[in-house]
Amino acid sequence: MGWRGILGFEYGIVQAPLGPDISGPELVAAVANAGGLGLLRAPDWEAPDHLRELIRKTRTLTDKPFGVAVVLAFPHKENIRAILDEKVAVLQLYWGECSEDLVLEAHQAGVKVVPQVGSFEEAKKAVDVGVDAIMVQGVEAGGHVIGQDTLLTLLPRVVDLVRNHDIPVIAAGGIVDGRGYVAALALGAQAVALGTRFLATEESYAHPIYKRKLVELDKTEYTDIFGRARWPGAPQRVLKTPFFMDWRTLPHHENETDQPIIGRSNIHGMEKEIRRFAGTVPNVTTTGDIESMAMYAGQGVGLIKKILPASEVIKIIVEGAQSLIQQKFIPEKLSGDRV
Incomplete structure (x- = not known):
């Protein structure tokens, strides 16, 4: 099942990067400590020293791996160098070309590369350059949205595309609870990325x-x-x-x-x-x-009723997804009950 982990993390739940600095060390560490993949957000300008400080502060709050997200539309070369030098677990990329040279450089540093895509064409390019996973963003997502397709239509196409490539697919866009997680699994994803739900947490740096x-x-x-x-x-x-x-x-x-x-x-x-x-x-x-x-x-967002600790968000989503599958989709064996 998807909640059993992805990219070496305990659960297939990713805290999407929230920017420009809403997903700081406290939120990322809380997500990592709860078994998810937390993503810091790099500055939208070259600030490698500051970025190193963010990474090192996060490491004082967790001994679990985490990642850093970079928006390629802004200056980023020095920031990426700092990320690779610090050998974080994941480099997440968005809004720009994920090149084969960059993927190779990251792999040489022991860093996995996960681009976010908003179209089938972008997904094909990501497969061709050898990425480690693909985050598929539907138009339902909050913040800056690069594509026009809904998650329901785009996700299964990308799943089919990578079927023979051993590349996990992460679903992003409008998912806030266990029901959304199960729906993404049914469409073929191995994990889900949540932005708005983690924005509305105690550890989020939002006002x-x-x-x-x-x-x-x-x-x-x-x-x-x-x-x-x-x-x-x-x-x-x-x-x-x-x-x-x-x-x-x-x-x-x-x-x-x-x-x-x-x-x-x-x-x-x-x-x-x-x-x-x-x-x-x-x-x-x-x-x-x-x-x-x-x-x-x-x-x-209409499903969010309370500001919660990030760890509680992960617990509720995982338990909700497990319960839903066990109750609704696993037929009772050796019983006379109708399913």
Whole structure:
């Protein structure tokens, strides 16, 4: 069963990278200690020394392996060098080309490579360069979404693609509980990646107001109004907050560059101004008009009713998936009961 582990981890549950710094050492270590794969998020700029500090701090909180995620759309060569030098368990890549040279370099350092893809074509390229697993993201996912396919349609195609390659497939997009886990297993995945559910945990570095909105609100929308100048062509799924609903039809020629400053934040050790329509989600250091900032969330957010410890999230999902399969899908043997 999928919960029996993937890539050497106890359970097939991955904490998706939450950015730019929401999945910090505390969350990643909590996930790792509970048997999942936790992923730090590298800065969106070259900061190898800071990244080494994050990795080493995480190692003071757990003796379990974990990974680091890198967005290839931003400067990253020095960050990846630091990751390989530190020999973390997994290098997770997104939004850019995962090259054969990079995979080879990572393997020489003893690091496994797991790209996230949003299309069948991307998955084919990943297979060809020899990756260790593929994370398949459906359009249901929160945050920046690279593809247009739903998980229900894309996941089984990728599973069929890798059938003879011994490459595990991780399902991502809208999954928050044991039912979503079982559904992903039925489609052929060996593991699931959860972002929004781990965003709404005690260890997450998200601002308390952001966490509260994840519990209070139950609707999301696929949009591009946030961060158009900083990250063009990178649509996102966000909560339907009152601010978003007021501005969801922002004209295409407008972006954050000429907007007023609505807050400030310390992100990966750097002080940043936050302008209206910037794609920066509020972390615990953020001040200002928090409710007018981007709040990413996946379509499964309506199933989140409480902020929980990360370890409790994993326990509930694993036990829920096991119970569902045993009760609903394993026929009773040697009994006269109808199934």
